[in-house]
Amino acid sequence: QEQAPQIPEYARLSEALKDYIEIAENGGWTAIETGGVIEPGQVDKRIPQIRERLQLLGRVDGQNTMFDRLRDRFASMTDKASEKAVKQVSKADKEAAKENPEWVYNEDLEPVIREFQERRGSKIDGIIGPKTIAELNKPVEERVAQIKMAMEQWRWLPKDLGNKYVFVNTAGYYAKGVENGEVKVNTPIIVGQVAHPTPSFSSYIPNVKFYPDWTVPTSIAQRYLLDKVRNNPSVVSTLGYELYEDGTRVPLNATTIGRLSEASFPPYRFRQKPGSENALGLVRFSVENDYAIYLHDTPKDSLFEETNRNFSSGCVRVGQPVQMAQFLLVGNSKLSAGEVASMLDVAGRSDLKTNIVPLENKVPVHIMYMTAWVDDNNNIRFENDAYSRDAKLKAAMGI
Numbered sequence: 001q002e003q004a005p006q007i008p009e010y011a012r013l014s015e016a017l018k019d020y021i022e023i024a025e026n027g028g029w030t031a032i033e034t035g036g037v038i039e040p041g042q043v044d045k046r047i048p049q050i051r052e053r054l055q056l057l058g059r060v061d062g063q064n065t066m067f068d069r070l071r072d073r074f075a076s077m078t079d080k081a082s083e084k085a086v087k088q089v090s091k092a093d094k095e096a097a098k099e100n101p102e103w104v105y106n107e108d109l110e111p112v113i114r115e116f117q118e119r120r121g122s123k124i125d126g127i128i129g130p131k132t133i134a135e136l137n138k139p140v141e142e143r144v145a146q147i148k149m150a151m152e153q154w155r156w157l158p159k160d161l162g163n164k165y166v167f168v169n170t171a172g173y174y175a176k177g178v179e180n181g182e183v184k185v186n187t188p189i190i191v192g193q194v195a196h197p198t199p200s201f202s203s204y205i206p207n208v209k210f211y212p213d214w215t216v217p218t219s220i221a222q223r224y225l226l227d228k229v230r231n232n233p234s235v236v237s238t239l240g241y242e243l244y245e246d247g248t249r250v251p252l253n254a255t256t257i258g259r260l261s262e263a264s265f266p267p268y269r270f271r272q273k274p275g276s277e278n279a280l281g282l283v284r285f286s287v288e289n290d291y292a293i294y295l296h297d298t299p300k301d302s303l304f305e306e307t308n309r310n311f312s313s314g315c316v317r318v319g320q321p322v323q324m325a326q327f328l329l330v331g332n333s334k335l336s337a338g339e340v341a342s343m344l345d346v347a348g349r350s351d352l353k354t355n356i357v358p359l360e361n362k363v364p365v366h367i368m369y370m371t372a373w374v375d376d377n378n379n380i381r382f383e384n385d386a387y388s389r390d391a392k393l394k395a396a397m398g399i
Contacts, residue, residue, distance in 0.1 A: 003159075004155075005154045005155060005157065005159070006159075007154070007161070008181070008374075009154065009373070009374045010151060010154045012374045012378060012380070013147055013150055013151050013154070013372065013373075013374065013380065014151065016147060016380040017144065017147045017148065017151070019067045019070075020140055020143050020144045020147060021144055022070075022071070022074065023056075023070060023140050024140045024141055024144055026070075026074045028139060028140045028141070029053065029056065029140055030049070031137050032046055032049050032050060032053065032133050032136055032137055033046060033133075034130050034133050034134075037127050037128060037129040037130075038105050038127070038128040038129075039105070039126075039127050039128075040105055040106075040107070040110045040126050040127075041104075041105060041106075042104075042105050043103045043104050043105070044103060044105060045103055046128075047102065047103050047104065047105055047109070048102045048103065050109075050128065050136065051102075051109065052066060053136045054112055054116065054136070055379075056143075057116075057136075057143075057381070057382050058375060058379040058380050058381030058382060059112050059115070059116055059381070060112060061377050061379065063378075063379040063380065064378070105128070110126045113126055113128060113132065114126050115307055116132070116135070116136075117132060118307040118308060119307055119308060119383065119384050120135050120384050121308075121384070122135070143372070143382055145390075145394055145399050146371050146372035146382055146390070147372045147380065148397065148399055149370070149371070149372070149390060149393050149394065149397065149399075150370040150371070150372040150373060152393070152397060153368055153369075153370055153393075157202060157366055157368070158202060158364075158366075161178075161364060161366060162363065162364035163179065163180060164177075164178070164179040164180075164332075164361075164363055164364075165177075165178055165363060165364040165365065165366065166178075166205065166285075166295075166324075166327075166328075166363060166364070166365040166366070167365075167366050167368070168189065168295075168316060168365065168366065168367040168368065169368055169369070169370050169373055170189075170191040170192070170197075170198045170200070170316070170367065170368070170369050170387075171369045171370055171371045171373075171383045171385070171386065171387070172370065172371075172373050172381065172383055173188055173189055173190070173191065173308075173309045174186060174187065174188060174189060175187050175189045175295070175316065175318060175324070177323075177324060177327035177328070179327070183376075184327050185320060185323045185324055185327045186376065187318055187319045187320035187323065187324060188304050188309070188319040188320075189295075189309065189316050189317060189318055189319060190298065190303055190304065190309040190310075190311050190312050190316070190317035190319075191309060191310055191311075191312060191316055191317075192310065192312050192313065192314040192315070193310050193311060193312065193313070194310055194386060194387065196312070196313050196314045197314070197387045198293065198312070198314050198315070198316060198367065198369075199291050199293060199314075199367070200367055200368050200369050201289060201291070201367055202364065202365070202366045202367070203287050203288045203289045203364075203365055203367075204287070204288050204362035204363065204364055204365065205285050205286060205287055205288075205295075205328060205359065205362060205363045205364075205365050206286055206288060206358065206359060206362050207286050207356050207357060207358045207359055208283060208284070208285055208286070208325055208328055208329055208333075208356075208357045208359070209283065209284040209285075209286055209354065209355075209356050209357075210282065210283050210343055210344070210354070210355040210356075210357065211274035211275070211278075211282060211283075211346075211352040211353060211354050211355060212274060212278065212280045212283070212284040212296070212354055213271060213272060213273055213274050213278070213354055214271065214272040214278055214279050214280050215269055215270070215271050216241075216269065216270040216271070216272065216279075217292070217313075218265045218266060218269075219313075220313055221265045221268075221269070221270050222262040222265055225241075225270055226260060226261075226262065226265075229241070229257055229260070230257060230260070233252075233254065233257055236252050236257075238277070239272060239277045239278075240272050240273040240274075240275050240277055240278065241270050241271070241272050241273075242270070242271045242272075242273065243256065243268060243269070243270060243271075244268065244269045244270075244271055245267050245268050245269075246266075246267045250268075274352040274353065274354055275350075275352055276299060276346060277299055278299065279298070279299070280296040280297060280298075281296055281297020281298045281299055281317075281321060282297050282321065282344050282346060283296065283297045283321050283325055283344060284296040284297070285318070285324065285325075285328065287365055288362075291314070292314075292315075293314055293315055293316070293367070294315055294316070295315070295316045295317075295318050295324070295365075296315060296316070296317060296318065296321075297317070297318060297321035298317040298318075300317075301319075303317075304319045308384075308386065310386055316367070321344065322340065322341055322344050325340050325344065326340045326341070328359060328363055329357060329359070332359045332360050332361055332363070333357055333358070333359060333360060335357065343355075369387060369389055371383045371384070371385050371390055
């Protein structure tokens with residue numbers, strides 16, 4: 001039998017898989033009654049069960065504690081009727097404590113519900129209605145399948161991930177910098193739109209490019225930039241764009257803009273000069289690959305406040321670019337942490353010139369798509385399948 005990956009995440013997934021299979025073998029989790037809607041501030045006997053389900057989905061801390069409670073419950077079951085008996089006892093307890101604070105839909109639970117709704121493309125109103133309950137009631141077997149698929153994908157990766165490496169989970173919208181088995185950086189990311197999904201692959205980061213310029217790909221120029229320039233020519237100077245024809249810069253005036261069309265690209269190309277408004281931000285983390293994919297900073301920090309972050313044209317935008325640059329460069333170039341931070345503090349500067357800093361040792365990068373993973377609190381979290389890749393993998397695995 002092939003040796004399992006020797007990494008903590010895989011071991012935790014394997015451990016959790018047994019817990020979720022045990023839940024499935026004991027009849028699955030009890031369906032939460034649909035009933036009426038529950039609004040923030042209201043009292044409802046279903047709230048403890050909703051909290052429990054959110055714990056099991058990794059949305060509320062204390063997952064292992066919940067597994068222990070379920071084991072105790074399963075141990076008390078002697079036959080199929082026992083689950084009904086447990087419900088009756090639970091109901092009797094609740095009837096005896098009508099003012100139990102655990103029944104209150106409080107301010108701690110509301111943001112968790114809102115995030116859960118957004119992750120699943122539901123109306124984000126914080127109201128627990130039939131659709132939210134239906135999502136919470138999805139069979140435990142689906143979660144078992146997600147864990148199995150994540151474990152399978154860990155087996156696809158090289159046995160040696162590298163002493164120092166970057167791991168990207170596009171389904172979970174995060175990237176980690178790991179060194180000697182310790183997570184040094186954990187940053188939110190923005191990934192490709194559903195129409196332009198970020199591919200999965202392993203490669204290397206050879207250098208860090210400070211103050212990158214950006215030659216706009218033809219498809220992006222045709223889809224997005226051309227209309228923006230036509231509607232508001234001032235964005236050209238505001239955002240630092242230049243126009244080139246077969247490698248020669250041409251003036252971007254009203255006459256030139258007027259004759260541009262989608263068919264003009266190529267031979268025309270837009271280039272954006274280095275600067276804080278550059279689409280790549282102030283730093284790019286180059287990646288060796290055939291997909292034109294890399295990691296980079298972004299001037300649009302507000303998008304990191306979103307829950308579902310499928311906004312890019314395929315590349316990965318990094319929410320903590322300074323920390324990622326320090327992770328890659330310190331001890332792997334001549335730059336210190338302070339020097340890296342100073343290079344990315346450009347307030348008041350307008351003379352930025354591209355500076356490529358090679359890494360003394362290339363850093364492996366693994367870009368994957370896993371809808372089940374281990375979070376910072378050692379809970380197993382589950383994500384919506386935004387790219388619709390799970391169905392194909394489930395079919396291939398026969399699960």
